[in-house]
Amino acid sequence: MRDSRTTAPDWPIVGVVGARGVVGSAFCSILADAGLPAENLRAFGSGEGASLTFAGADVRVGVLDERAASELDLLFLAVDGPQSREIMAGPGASVPLVVDNSSAFRLADDVPLVVPEANAHAAREHHGNLIANPNCTTAAAVVVLAPIRDAAGLASVDLASYQAVSGAGRAGLDAFAAERGTDDRDRAADSPFHGRIADSVVPQIDVLGDDGWTGEERKIHAELRKILEMPDLDVAATAVRVPVHTGHSLALHIRTVRETSVEQLEAALRAAPGLEYRRADGSERHPMPLDVEGRDPVIVGRLRAIPGRERGFAVWLSSDNLRKGAALNAIQVAAVADPSRFAMLVPPPR
Numbered sequence: 001m002r003d004s005r006t007t008a009p010d011w012p013i014v015g016v017v018g019a020r021g022v023v024g025s026a027f028c029s030i031l032a033d034a035g036l037p038a039e040n041l042r043a044f045g046s047g048e049g050a051s052l053t054f055a056g057a058d059v060r061v062g063v064l065d066e067r068a069a070s071e072l073d074l075l076f077l078a079v080d081g082p083q084s085r086e087i088m089a090g091p092g093a094s095v096p097l098v099v100d101n102s103s104a105f106r107l108a109d110d111v112p113l114v115v116p117e118a119n120a121h122a123a124r125e126h127h128g129n130l131i132a133n134p135n136c137t138t139a140a141a142v143v144v145l146a147p148i149r150d151a152a153g154l155a156s157v158d159l160a161s162y163q164a165v166s167g168a169g170r171a172g173l174d175a176f177a178a179e180r181g182t183d184d185r186d187r188a189a190d191s192p193f194h195g196r197i198a199d200s201v202v203p204q205i206d207v208l209g210d211d212g213w214t215g216e217e218r219k220i221h222a223e224l225r226k227i228l229e230m231p232d233l234d235v236a237a238t239a240v241r242v243p244v245h246t247g248h249s250l251a252l253h254i255r256t257v258r259e260t261s262v263e264q265l266e267a268a269l270r271a272a273p274g275l276e277y278r279r280a281d282g283s284e285r286h287p288m289p290l291d292v293e294g295r296d297p298v299i300v301g302r303l304r305a306i307p308g309r310e311r312g313f314a315v316w317l318s319s320d321n322l323r324k325g326a327a328l329n330a331i332q333v334a335a336v337a338d339p340s341r342f343a344m345l346v347p348p349p350r
C-alpha cells in the first residue's frame, strides 16, 4: 500500500472523492494516462479500508477530513449533490481549487459552470475555490452548439437525448446487468430507472415535476443557458434513458439567428475544438455510442437542413458521458483555471 506522505514534487497533489464510483474511476484512468504519479493521488470514498489500482499501484481509499484536505492542491468531487454540499461546507473549503461534478452548485450565481470549448474565460476569472462541471448531456451539446452560436447565432434548440445507463452510476450499471440476465419484464425493483431499461427505453430521467418536465430536462435547459451565456435561449429537451452501457447521443434541432448553410456550419464544426466531424452523406459512419466509449471528442454527424424551416438545421452527436460528460471536462476545467499547475493533468487526446 502507498505511503500517502511521499509525493513527486513537480506534480500537484490531486484528490478524488468518490474515486471508486463510475465517474471517479474515469478520473483515475485519465489522471493515470496523464502520468500523475500514484503517490500524488489521494482517493476518498464513503469509508475507510478499500483500495484501488492506479497506474499499477495500490492506493488506499480514505475519508476526506480537514487534515487530508490540507495536503491537496486540487480536488475533484465525484459524489452526489448532498455529499458535495457537505464537503464544501467542511474540508473542501480549504482546498485551493475544487471542481464538482454534482448538480449542487451548478446554477449558483457565484460559481462558474464551465465547458472550456464554450466559456473558458469563466474558469480563468473565477474568484472562489469552486467550479462546477455540467450535466453529461449538457456538456456534449455545448461542444457542438458553441461553434454554431459563434458562426450564425442560436435562436432555438430542441433536443432529444439517448442516455446510457452508466449515467446513473454504479447502481445504473448493476440494474442494467441484472435486468439483462432475466426475461422478467416486471424486474425493475432495485433500479434507479423509472421502468425496466433492458430491451426498452425510459422517457424519464430524474424526478418528474408538477409541470411534467423531469429534473434532467430542467438541468439541460438551465445549464445550456448558463454555459452558452444566453439567458433567454429558447430550449426544449426530452431526456431518455436507453439500454447502452456508456455513451450519450443527442438529436439536436436548432434555428440560427443569421442566414447560413450546411456548408458553413460544417466548416464551423470542423474547425471547432473538442469535436470530430463525420460527413452526413453516408460516406463516413454515423456517430454511435460504441465509437465514443473511452474517447475524448464529441463525435458529430448527420448535419442537414430542415425542409421548410427557415434557418433550421438538424445534427446528431455521440459523446462519452464519463469522459467529456464528466471527468475529462472537469480536468480540462482545472487546466484552464490554473494552467501553470494543472495543464499537465490533461493527457494526450484519445
Ligand SMILES: NC(=O)c1ccc[n+]([C@@H]2O[C@H](COP(=O)([O-])OP(=O)(O)OC[C@H]3O[C@@H](n4cnc5c(N)ncnc54)[C@H](OP(=O)(O)O)[C@@H]3O)[C@@H](O)[C@H]2O)c1
Residues within 6 Å of the ligand: 017, 018, 019, 020, 021, 022, 023, 024, 044, 045, 046, 047, 077, 078, 079, 080, 081, 083, 101, 102, 103, 134, 135, 136, 166, 167, 168, 169, 170, 171, 321, 322, 325, 326
Ligand atoms: N455517471 C455519469 O455519467 C455522470 C456524468 C456527469 C456527472 N455525474 C455526477 O457525478 C457524481 C458521481 O456519479 P457516479 O455516476 O460516479 O456515481 P456512483 O458510481 O454511484 O459513485 C458515487 C461514489 O460516491 C461515493 N460516496 C457516496 N457517499 C459518500 C460520502 N458520504 N463521502 C464520500 N464519498 C461518497 C461512493 O464511494 P464508495 O464507493 O466509497 O461508497 C461512490 O464511489 C454524481 O453527482 C453524478 O450526478 C455523473
